[in-house]
Amino acid sequence: MTKTGRADILRAAPLLAALTLLATGCGAQRAGQDAGDAGPSRAAAATPGAPVDFRCPGESAAPTPAPSAASSTPATPPTDHYAENHGFLVPLRLHGQSRCDGLTAAGRIERALEPLRERGEFSPQSTRAALTRLGYADGDVEASQSGPTGVSFLVVAHPLCLEGGIDREKTRADAFGGYPDGTDCRPPSGGH
Template sequence: MTKIGTTGGRRALLPVVLLAALAAGCGTQRAADDTAAAGATPHGATATPSTPVDRPCPGESTTPTPQAPTPSASPTAPPQDHYAENHGFMVPFPLHGDRRCQGIEEAGRVRKALEPLRRRGDFSTDAVREALLGLGYPAERVETSRNGPTSVDFLVQADDYPVCVEGDMNRARTETDAFGGYPDQTGCDRPTGGH
C-alpha cells in the first residue's frame, strides 16, 4: 500500500517541532545558587528570568528612587536607529546584592577622602591620586585626569569582580558612582572600540 502526501507533511512539520523544542528550553535553566537566591528550590518548577530586587544597604535611605520606564519594542514598530544596540558594549553593568552594597560603601569612602581637597580648592590630579592611593587602592587600579581648570575625573577598580568607582571632583561637589565593569572586557576602563 502506498501513502501519498505524508512525506511532505513530515518535512513541513520538522521546523515547527524544532522551533518548539528550542523555545521550550530557552532561558529556563539556572544555576542552583541563582535559583535559591530567587526564592525557588533548585528542583522545583521551571525557573523564569527575573529582575534582581536589591535590599537597602547599610546607611542607605529606604525610600525607593523613581526609575524611568524602560521603552519596550513593539513587534509591529518600524526598525529604529541601532545606535543603542551597537554601543551597548559601552554601557556599564549595574551592581546588585552584596556587590551593590560594596559599591555604595566604596563610593562613599572615595567621596569622603576627596571632600577635603575639594573644599581647599586643590584640583590637581596628583593630589586626587594620592588621596585615592591613601585608601589602599593599588596604583595600577587608580586613574585620574584633568577635566578643566577646577575639575578632576577619577576611576578606581576596588576589586577584581570588578567593583568600579568613577566620578568627578569639581568646585560644586564630588560625585561618585559604582558599577560592575563593562561587557566584553575585564577591568573598569570604558571600552573604546565596538563589535
C-alpha cells in the same frame, strides 16, 4: 518475494531512528497536559532570575528597581540603532551585596575627596594620593585633569569599578561592575 540487502538497511536506518524518536517522544509532556504541569521547563531552569536589590546599610530609601527588559524596549524598533550599537559603552549595574559594597566604597571616596574640593585642590596628583591613602594600589588608580577646575578618576577595585570626579560644585563617586564586553573598568574603545 524481494530480498533485503545490507545497503537497503543502511539507507533505511536514519529514517527508522527518526520514526523511533517521534514514537517515543522527546519530552515529558503528555497529551492533555499543560506544559507548565511537569515542573519548570528547561529554558526556565537555565535562565537566571532577575537581580535582587535590597536596602543597603545607611541607605535612606529603597533602591530603584532596574528597568526590566520589557519596559526598556521601545514599542517600535529604533530607526538609527544608536542604542543597540552603543550598548557596549553602558556600564554594568551592580545588584545585591555587590551594590551595597559599591555604595560603601563610593561613600568612602567622596568623604576622602571632599576636603580637596573644599580647598580648591584640583590636581590629579592630590586626587591619586587621597585615593591611595584609602588603600587602593597606585597601579589601580587613574586620575586626570577635567577642565581647568576639575579632576576625574577611575579606581579598579575588583570586582568593583569606581569612577567620579571633583570640581568646584561637587564631589561624586559611582560604582559599577565593568563593561559588557569584558574590558574591565575602562570604557571599551570599539564595538559592534
